[in-house]
Amino acid sequence: MKIALLGYGKMGKTIEKLALERNHSICYTTSSGVDVEQLKQADIAIDFSIPSAAKENITSALQAQVPIISGTTGWLDHYDEVVKTCEQENGSFLYASNFSLGVNLFFNLNAHLAKLMKGHEQYQVSLEEIHHTQKLDAPSGTAISLAKDIIDHSSLKDWKLVDENEKTDKKTIPVTAKRIENVSGTHSITYSSVVDDIEIKHTAHSREGFALGAIIAAEWIKDKKGVFSMKDVLNLNNL
Incomplete structure (x- = not known):
């Protein structure tokens, strides 16, 4: 071509x-x-x-x-x-x-996990993304796609870009965006409860x-x- x-x-x-x-x-x-x-x-x-x-x-x-x-x-x-x-x-x-082929498989894993977690209200989901310092938008498009897929397959209503440790209401996904030199891209989704955490994560090693x-x-x-x-x-x- x-x-x-x-x-x-x-x-x-x-x-x-x-x-x-x-x-x-x-x-x-x-x-x-x-x-x-x-x-x-x-x-x-x-x-x-x-x-x-x-x-x-x-x-x-x-x-x-x-x-x-x-x-x-x-x-x-x-x-x-x-x-x-x-x-x-x-x-x-x-x-x-x-x-990334791996990220697109990760999208499906994320949506499936959201379906599994639906109804387990004791877990609060959060999302973190880390990219290189030259990335212009925050949160990343990948993070937004992940958040939207969670919303589509759960009772959650919205997502919000927050500072680290900032809280949101129970129907809103807190999204944290970090910018660090020479990082190709990391995305983590964590479901936290009093007794345990469930986390899935994708880490890119290069472009x-x-x-x-x-x-x-x-x-x-x-x-x-x-x-x-x-x-x-x-x-x-x-x-």
Whole structure:
């Protein structure tokens, strides 16, 4: 495949390295605006840009009839608009808050645990995420996805970003976000009671897991039409 990289920072460069190893080519890179004529040369575009650029990048690709996947977080207020554009253009779009194959398996584990814990009101759930200091949004998109999955499968109503040890009401998930130098990403969900804790945790060791997942998603979506997620790529919808 000929790949356009919209966002050519650390993640973009990691995707480039792994894509070349998988015998793909990089036909266009940009970190500031999109040249539509160059974009049209691509078989697929991969967006790992910044929140303020993501909507324009994705829309440009869809209007150019180039399938696009995006791993940029912090722009989801515009998600429904992008879905509408994709449908209008009969395009191909896949968004994931996290492309790591392990994290997407972790999403399913988290949802299943939330189902198991429903009704056990003696447990208070909390969520912690840790990322590198260059990450612009907090909490992470992955943390928000995890919180939403817990809410969808429990009696909880909302989540709230809090300082460490800050309390919330019983129907709200407290989410703690920490920024530490050279951390690729850690997400922990803990159910605490007076007598015990139950914890699940995912720890990333490098960016390569995210980059590989993005390339696999790009390979999967190339000849498809519609709006998809990593659940479709990994065939997790019926688990």
